[in-house]
Amino acid sequence: VPPEALVDACARQIGAGARLLTVVATDERERDGVFRLRYLFAAPREGSHPGRITSIELRLDAAHPSFPSVTAAAPAVHWDEREVRDLFGLEPRGHPDPRRLVLDDDWPDDRYPLRRVLPARPRSRPGTRAARAARA
Amino acid sequence: MEVPVGPIHAGIIEPGHFRFSTIGERILHLDARLFFTHRGLEKSAEGLPAGRALVVAEHLCGVCSAANAVAYCQAVEALAGPAAGDLPPRAAGVRAVALELERLYNHVGDVGNVCAGVGFAAGTMHGARLREALLRLNETVLGHRYLRHVCAPGGVRRGLSPRFAEGLARELHKLRREFDRFCDLLADEDSLQERLLGTGVLPREVAVALGAVGVAARASGVDVDLRRDLPYGAYARHQDEFGEPGAWPAPRRGGLGPWRIGRTQADLGFRGVPTYDAGDVRARVQVRIDETHRSFLLLQALLEPLREEPPAREPLRVPLGPLATDRAGVGWTESPRGASVHWLMADTEGRVLRYHARTASFANWPCVALAAPGNMVPDFPLINKSFELCYACCDR
Numbered sequence: 001v002p003p004e005a006l007v008d009a010c011a012r013q014i015g016a017g018a019r020l021l022t023v024v025a026t027d028e029r030e031r032d033g034v035f036r037l038r039y040l041f042a043a044p045r046e047g048s049h050p051g052r053i054t055s056i057e058l059r060l061d062a063a064h065p066s067f068p069s070v071t072a073a074a075p076a077v078h079w080d081e082r083e084v085r086d087l088f089g090l091e092p093r094g095h096p097d098p099r100r101l102v103l104d105d106d107w108p109d110d111r112y113p114l115r116r117v118l119p120a121r122p123r124s125r126p127g128t129r130a131a132r133a134a135r136a
Numbered sequence: 137m138e139v140p141v142g143p144i145h146a147g148i149i150e151p152g153h154f155r156f157s158t159i160g161e162r163i164l165h166l167d168a169r170l171f172f173t174h175r176g177l178e179k180s181a182e183g184l185p186a187g188r189a190l191v192v193a194e195h196l197c198g199v200c201s202a203a204n205a206v207a208y209c210q211a212v213e214a215l216a217g218p219a220a221g222d223l224p225p226r227a228a229g230v231r232a233v234a235l236e237l238e239r240l241y242n243h244v245g246d247v248g249n250v251c252a253g254v255g256f257a258a259g260t261m262h263g264a265r266l267r268e269a270l271l272r273l274n275e276t277v278l279g280h281r282y283l284r285h286v287c288a289p290g291g292v293r294r295g296l297s298p299r300f301a302e303g304l305a306r307e308l309h310k311l312r313r314e315f316d317r318f319c320d321l322l323a324d325e326d327s328l329q330e331r332l333l334g335t336g337v338l339p340r341e342v343a344v345a346l347g348a349v350g351v352a353a354r355a356s357g358v359d360v361d362l363r364r365d366l367p368y369g370a371y372a373r374h375q376d377e378f379g380e381p382g383a384w385p386a387p388r389r390g391g392l393g394p395w396r397i398g399r400t401q402a403d404l405g406f407r408g409v410p411t412y413d414a415g416d417v418r419a420r421v422q423v424r425i426d427e428t429h430r431s432f433l434l435l436q437a438l439l440e441p442l443r444e445e446p447p448a449r450e451p452l453r454v455p456l457g458p459l460a461t462d463r464a465g466v467g468w469t470e471s472p473r474g475a476s477v478h479w480l481m482a483d484t485e486g487r488v489l490r491y492h493a494r495t496a497s498f499a500n501w502p503c504v505a506l507a508a509p510g511n512m513v514p515d516f517p518l519i520n521k522s523f524e525l526c527y528a529c530c531d532r
Contacts, residue, residue: 019360020347021468022477022494040466040477042366045381051365053466076347079502080494102171113179120182 001056003067009056011073013041023080025088027116035060035090037067066091087114139513143172150527156513166508170530177532181491186212186459187289189488193478194284196493197529199242202234202283203471210368210467211480212289216456224450227291232370232438234278234286235469236431241270242472243424244315246524250421253518254331262318269311277304291453301442312432316399319425323398332418333394336519338507339415348503350474350496352523354411355419361409362470370438377434379408387412397422400429417522459486471496497529
């Protein structure tokens with residue numbers, strides 16, 4: 001969905017009795033230059049039909065990664081949006097709580113651990129010969 | 137007045153800082169600060185082959201390992217097959233048995249722990265003894281007290297032979313009797329009942345708005361259970377065990393006063409998802425008691441087909457196809473604490489591009505902060521134990 005339709009789309013899901021499953025952000029700048037944010041909802045069961053999963057997907061511009069916060073419409077996502085802000089640096093515009101959730105207050109402002117530019121694990125493990133060589 | 141508690145606590149629990157703003161004994165506001173030991177697990181899964189990243193999912197939480205492992209495997213299978221219905225039936229059955237055994241030892245232990253919150257030592261010890269019996273049973277039948285290393289993408293790593301299924305069913309039958317007697321002990325303890333009643337109320341509207349899941353939601357009148365709402369694995373074959381939404385009866389009163397916790401009132405034939413409206417500690421304890429009872433019965437139903445000799449050459453695991461890269465895989469389970477949702481995206485070489493897990497504790501922690509105001513500070517340990525959330529599930 002386009003950013004301006006995000007809040008409405010989520011509010012419609014909640015209004016229809018769907019429940020939040022999860023919120024996932026991905027850094028897909030290597031693939032097509034954007035961040036993606038997905039809100040997953042589970043529609044309620046109707047009679048013998050099991051519930052259905054709906055994913056609302058949003059593309060975020062890599063240069064100005066921000067999106068309208070859904071928290072006011074669906075309070076269930078308020079921790080998820082704070083977590084996405086901490087770990088990916090995607091800014092939920094209008095989120096009621098500006099504090100950090102996951103990261104320590106001393107963590108540098110411009111480092112976002114789950115962006116793919118930071119390696120998943122150290123290139124050399126501490127204590128190995130490679131690490132000692134790198135230090136020396 | 138401000139009362140700071142933690143992040144270092146007495147006992148061997150994980151770190152969390154609670155700041156109570158109080159007026160006299162009453163809590164006015166609670167600010168909970170968690171995530172002290174964030175491990176970067178989602179990041180560490182990136183780049184691992186999808187099969188190996190199971191280790192990360194399985195070690196995310198100490199007491200929901202089976203639920204997280206199964207949810208992760210379902211996410212992998214959503215990308216690489218086999219389709220949900222094509223899992224070998226015995227493997228699907230063993231997974232469900234592991235999930236229910238996990239629910240049992242958690243709920244039984246949690247009911248005992250609530251007794252610790254009010255200083256009722258006999259109840260605490262009874263609960264701990266029963267939990268230990270269940271943990272040893274886990275180790276005997278599935279090889280691990282906390283049910284790790286049971287599940288694998290495409291099936292299970294360990295089967296359950298007909299002889300073991302038979303023995304497990306017999307042991308569970310015995311433990312169910314003991315659990316009933318434990319509940320009778322709680323039912324007769326007036327000081328325990330008084331403390332639970334009306335403590336830590338989570339109103340239904342708040343539970344709905346915050347998207348509460350699991351026991352906390354069901355004790356506040358929100359009738360949700362992923363085993364029924366989005367059936368997976370062997371649960372799809374046992375849907376009649378869960379009845380229709382809203383089928384659970386209102387609590388029976390033993391007189392004029394409010395209802396009290398005690399042995400489940402649902403008889404053997406009754407099926408449904410235990411749900412209560414009260415939203416207090418009492419309701420959360422009763423939901424656990426009822427679910428324990430339901431799990432014992434569900435396990436008997438799940439073990440029934442496993443007691444028969446398996447068809448020759450039915451594999452425990454089926455090989456996976458290549459991982460789809462054009463979509464994301466989602467897997468979910470109803471862990472003892474509620475919905476656990478795992479989301480997975482793979483790259484073209486079959487490695488994890490992004491892994492995300494949202495567990496029940498992550499969803500429910502904000503509810504604890506809203507159930508506390510209006511209560512006394514000394515009741516907070518009790519309220520916290522009635523939610524029984526995990527810190528590690530946030531520090532993932």
